[in-house]
Structure formats: C-alpha cells, structure tokens
Amino acid sequence: MKLIFCPKCQDVVNLLTVLRRCRCTSSWGAYHDDVRAYYGGEAIPIGFENPSLIQAIRDRPKTNWGSNFEAFVVPFDCPTFRQVGEHGQDPWACPCPKKKKEGD
Numbered sequence: 208m209k210l211i212f213c214p215k216c217q218d219v220v221n222l223l224t225v226l227r228r229c230r231c232t233s234s235w236g237a238y239h240d241d242v243r244a245y246y247g248g249e250a251i252p253i254g255f256e257n258p259s260l261i262q263a264i265r266d267r268p269k270t271n272w273g274s275n276f277e278a279f280v281v282p283f284d285c286p287t288f289r290q291v292g293e294h295g296q297d298p299w300a301c302p303c304p305k306k307k308k309e310g311d
C-alpha cells in the first residue's frame with residue numbers, strides 16, 4: 208500500500224487512482240495503475256507491507272496493544288513510486304494525442 212506523508216501538516220494520505228492531496232495541499236500523489244504511483248510537492252513516500260497489516264488486523268485483540276505491522280520510507284530512486292515536478296503529471300501517462308472517436 209503506497210501512501211504519502213506531508214512534513215508540513217503531518218497528514219498521511221492513502222493514494223488512489225485520482226490525485227489526492229494532504230490537508231495543507233503541499234503534498235500530493237496518485238496511483239497510475241495497481242503497482243505504479245507518483246508523488247509531488249513536499250510529499251515523503253511511504254509504504255505499508257500489506258500482508259503484515261492484514262495479519263495485524265486479523266490478530267486485533269479485544270484489549271491491550273495490537274500487533275505491529277511493517278511500514279517503510281520509500282527510497283529516492285524507486286521504479287514504481289516516482290517523484291514528479293510542479294505540475295504533478297503522471298510520469299507513465301501516454302504522451303500520444305487521444306484518437307478521435309467516430310462521430311466526434
């Protein structure tokens with residue numbers, strides 16, 4: 208699971224296929240597909256290890272502390288989670304002009 212952390216407002220945002228921003232709007236990001244995502248502004252990319260999160264949810268106790276799960280800061284150079292510039296454009300978007308449909 209890919210998320211962004213904003214160092215300005217401390218918001219953590221779970222990314223979706225539509226662009227999402229933190230509360231202060233200084234950080235943003237989105238998924239391109241099921242694997243690749245991008246982020247911009249002040250965003251620090253982070254990830255949750257899905258299997259360990261799911262296991263911790265399954266093991267949720269009635270009382271006391273629940274189990275830990277794995278989370279990590281994504282490295283600067285990551286082929287599936289890329290930083291983008293000011294305009295926040297999807298780095299994997301096709302640069303080809305869209306074909307006109309018949310009847311347009």
Ligand SMILES: [Zn+2]
Nearest residue numbers: 213216229231
């Ligand atoms: Zn923010």
